[in-house]
Amino acid sequence: MRKCLSAILLVTVLLLPRSAAFAWGETGHMLVSLVAYQRLHPAAKARVDALNKTIRFCGKTYDGTTIGVWMDDIKADSTHDDMRVWHYIDIPFFDGVAVDPTYKIDEENAVARIRWAQEALRKGTGSDKHDAELLGYLFHLVGDVHQPVHAVTRITAKSPKGDAGGNGFKLVGVPDNLHWYWDEAAGAFNFWSPERPLEERDRRRLEEFARAVTTEFPADKNAAAAQELNPDAWARESHVLATTVVYNLPENSAPTDEYNARARAVARQRIALAGYRLAQVLNQLFPDNK
Numbered sequence: 001m002r003k004c005l006s007a008i009l010l011v012t013v014l015l016l017p018r019s020a021a022f023a024w025g026e027t028g029h030m031l032v033s034l035v036a037y038q039r040l041h042p043a044a045k046a047r048v049d050a051l052n053k054t055i056r057f058c059g060k061t062y063d064g065t066t067i068g069v070w071m072d073d074i075k076a077d078s079t080h081d082d083m084r085v086w087h088y089i090d091i092p093f094f095d096g097v098a099v100d101p102t103y104k105i106d107e108e109n110a111v112a113r114i115r116w117a118q119e120a121l122r123k124g125t126g127s128d129k130h131d132a133e134l135l136g137y138l139f140h141l142v143g144d145v146h147q148p149v150h151a152v153t154r155i156t157a158k159s160p161k162g163d164a165g166g167n168g169f170k171l172v173g174v175p176d177n178l179h180w181y182w183d184e185a186a187g188a189f190n191f192w193s194p195e196r197p198l199e200e201r202d203r204r205r206l207e208e209f210a211r212a213v214t215t216e217f218p219a220d221k222n223a224a225a226a227q228e229l230n231p232d233a234w235a236r237e238s239h240v241l242a243t244t245v246v247y248n249l250p251e252n253s254a255p256t257d258e259y260n261a262r263a264r265a266v267a268r269q270r271i272a273l274a275g276y277r278l279a280q281v282l283n284q285l286f287p288d289n290k
Contacts, residue, residue, distance in 0.1 A: 148239070185267035
């Protein structure tokens, strides 16, 4: 009851900048989960289904699509505040200033926690409840680390301590900062977020979006990338996109049509790749012959 009462804090969260609350947005995370879930082998799918039945938060239940947002749901509970740093990895982007060779990335980060969750699931905890939570972390964090602004902090003369993945990079309009804009996949899904529990029409719409991104970026035509299972490589890819695409516009401006088109294509590709890679990770963790 205490944890569910703390969900009232969501009212406070809604008063904060949008980027302080979420990553990829619910639609993006559900799409990563759905793309992955659709590609699971029978044994992996059965294990994911069984574990999802054991996980709850404030009356919410989860499945192969919605499990990707569980980790954002539990942000409403202050007892999970220590997990906030798990959602990103602050790889520095020294923009217009000298590189600081003493800069150190925090040891607690998305990549470290992905590895931790994988290893713990590989060994097994002996508890379905604990395994379910690890699964929830994995579904969510694989999505997070594929989001370009979750693998960067831009260090400038104005922001010598970094801009927190674009949170401090202001835009004109709504979204009003770069992080929020990319959380919403640059509008690739019309800034739409379904209510939960999901209605059948919303499930169909998510399936349509998933079909669209996997058709645009099919796994067989992106085989080498889809088979890259090193979380460090995922973060490096995101960081390169952040430095070459994300910050390629002036502060305090509105994204141009050209920027929007490029950003949306990058967001769709990253969501597709996250889904493909997550599926392979889960198929290895829960093989058919086990």
